[in-house]
Amino acid sequence: MRRDYLAEAEKKYAKLERLYHVGARQAWDGKQVLGDLIKKHGGIRLEPAKKRALAEIFSTILWGxxxxxxISADLALQLEDTEAKMAATSQVFDEARHFYVMRDYLLQLDCEIPPLDGYTHTVLTELLDTDRLVDKLLGMQLIVESVAVTLFRSVAKAGVEPVISELMPYFERDEARHVGLGVLYLPKLLATLGPIEAARLKLQQLKIVTLIGWGTHLKKRHFETLGIDNNDGFRRGLRLNREVLMGMRSAEGEDPPGVLVGDPRLDFVNDWAIDLFFPRFGAVVPGWQRAVIGVVDNLSRVGDRALRLAA
Ligand SMILES: [Fe+2]
Ligand SMILES: [Fe+2]
Known part of the structure; x- marks a missing residue:
C-alpha cells in the first residue's frame, strides 16, 4: 500500500514539473500575436456600444x-516542493503575459476602462490578502481560473470580434495548466486539514461562487449586448468546475476534505436556478419571473455599491 502511495505521489510530482516544461515550450509572444491579429483583421472594428460592453467584461479579466x-508569485515563493514551485513560477510568467496582452487589447478598443465591480474586488482582494495557501490554490487555481476558461470559450464561441475570438485560445491553453497545478497539488495540503478548517474552506468556496454569480448578474446587460448567453455559460461553467474538482478525488473515489465537489444528480437544481435567473436567449419569460429578475438586478446593484463602499 505504502509503495503504491509513493508511486502515485511521484507520478503527480513529475506531472507538476512537466507543467513547467510544457509552459516553457508553449510560451507565446504576446506582442507579436496581438499585433499579427490586429493586422490580419484590419484593427478592432466594432460598434461603440459593443466596445463599451467588451471593456466592461474584459476590464474584470484584466484585474483578474x-x-x-x-497570487502565483506568492505560490512560487511559499510552496515547498520544488516541482510545484516550478509550475507556479511558470504561471507567474504566463499571467504577466496575459495582463499586458489584455491591457494592450483594451487600449486598442479605445474606450474608458471601467472600475472593478464590488463582487470581483471582494473575491480578488480576499485571495490576495489571505496567508492560507489552501485558500489561494482552491480559490484562484480551481474556481476563478475555471470561470475564466468558461468565459474565454463563451467569448470565442459568440464570435463577438475576430481579434478577441482568435486571442482567447492562447489564454485558455495557459489557464488549463494553471488549473492543473491546483488539481495536482491541492490534495496534499487538504490532507492536513482538521474538520473545522475543512468546514471553513467549504464556506469560503460557497462564498466565492456566490459572489461570482452576483458579479455576473451585475454585468448581465453587457453580456447580452455582446450576444453571449449566460445560461449556456453557467451550465458549462458549473460542469467544468465539477469535473476539475473531481480530478482531486482519491483512487477510491473519496472527495478531498474542505471541497464541495457537487453531485451530477443535483444538476437539475442548478439548471432550474440558472433558467430562473439567466433565461436562455429567446425563451418566453412570464411576468412573475421578470419581476424576480428585476428584484435581483436591483439587489445586485445595491450589493455592488455596498461592497465598493466597504472596500
Ligand atoms: Fe491568466
Ligand atoms: Fe491563470
Missing part, C-alpha cells in the same frame, strides 16, 4: 490577471 500574477 493582475491578481493571478501576484
Amino acid at each position: 490577471e493582475l491578481a493571478a500574477w501576484s
